[in-house]
Amino acid sequence: MGITIAEIHLEVCSMCKGDxxxxxxxxxSETCHACKGSGIREKEAEKGEK
Structure with missing residues (x-):
């Protein structure tokens, strides 16, 4: 029995600059809709990247 850990890439939200x-x-002001107020977004996969 093994455990598989998914690789997640995070980056500062570009909409609110991490605020x-x-x-x-x-x-x-209002809560950022892109990151839901966390200031961090999951990095979008680049073209050709799985």
Whole structure:
């Protein structure tokens, strides 16, 4: 019996720059929709990468 660990690549969210929120143009802020407020996103696989 073995354990397989999936390889996960994480990177700082490019939408909020890792802050977890975005500034609104008319003032205030809201939770980043891209990373759901965590500031970290799973890195997207590049073309040809499995």
């Amino acid at each position: 977890g929120y975005v500034q609104l143009l008319l003032g205030g």
